Amino acid sequence: MREIKTDQIVQTVRSLCIEANIHLRQDVIDRIQSCRDQETSTIGRQVLGQILENADVARTSAMPICQDTGATVVLLKVGQDVHITGGSLSEAIHEGVRQGYEEGFLRKSIVQDPFRRTNTGDNTPAFIHTEIVPGDQLKITIIPKGGGSENMSEARMLTPSQGLEGVKQFVINRVRISGGNPCPPVIVGVGIGGTLEVCTFLAKKAIIRPIGQRHPDSFYAELETSLLNEINQLGIGPQAFGGRCTALEVFVEVRPCHIASLPVAVNMQCHAARHGEAVL
């Protein structure tokens, strides 16, 4: 049994929140650069250039990349040989978010109730998903998830007969009707299989895969490539002003599913694709 103190968790979450919101990841920067080089639309190239310039300004002035510093989604992988001491694990996560959002001058974007809508004032609660895994480590991933792209996400229960074509149509149509709302170029996270909540969570986990990393199963790697190609022929382009680069990536995650079902979910991620992780 290995002990991890909640103080350490608070500090880690605090730093991850600030870091993820200020520094655009290098893999995202590299892909935006290559998309700019290939973009045929003048205004599209300008937009991609400004996104890169913004990443520089954000980093050097310690300002958030985007004013929407998101709902804080937290993925925990808790080793079964870990013992958390010093208080509640989830309270430590919330406290880390509270401190990070206050000290990092990040926007507080959470309302207490979906209808009464009073801002909680500190971006809590975080939305925490916990997985128990073998080992004696604690892995914390924080995903500041913007509202504009989250609003363009959707889950649907298709039937097995709709098959691969049905899934492809659903995904492509989701991107098409989203237009400029999710701040293209986007990363498209696709969850297929499982149950309703499983495919939705798979789509969320898909958006944090490193750019350029294909699915290990060649069938799904091919699906990712063909979806990306088709999406980039829609003409939407950077910020939907028209152009080639509508998506930076498409990532597919799959699970087994019921004989009656073909669940599919799309989680849209804007070009300000942010997450940070740490292992304690």
Next chain:
Amino acid sequence: MSIHKIQTPLKDSELQKLKIGDSVLLSGTIYTARDSAHQRLIQMLKAKETLPFDLKDQVLFYAGPAPAPPGKPVGSIGPTTACRMDSYTLPLLDIGLKGMIGKGARNQTVRMAMQKHSAVYFAAIGGIAALLARCIKSSKIIAFEDLGPEAIRQLEVVNLPVIVVNDVLGGDLYEEGVFKFKKN
């Protein structure tokens, strides 16, 4: 596609010159308002109360900035999705609103109303909020402070870069852009 320098309040003579896809560098006073602020403005109009500011010939920026770090007037700032404001927009156009800044397409009803009132919808680029913050010279909360990031702020801006999406002739940059670049 031209570049225009425009000062608020907006003038019809200048708006007539704008075409979809044109770049505009906007300077002067603008006001932030997003979902909750819109809801309250509409409630006030229905109750025949005086609004906290005069919207005539003014520009609304659909935005809720990040908190200002020490020494800066405002934190990162950028557009939110405009279609969420569609259902509130017609009464505001009726009392003289002339320009809106957001991201994403407006619905047909708003587009027709904009044309009728010779109003313009601009897009600011989403996700370049540290860059856009440099154009904000001052920020003051003038209404609904309890809404936090959704409070109405009066901003003084200099050369805020926006792009004309809907011009006074009824054009739409998003439709034309996709049409030009779509394959098949």
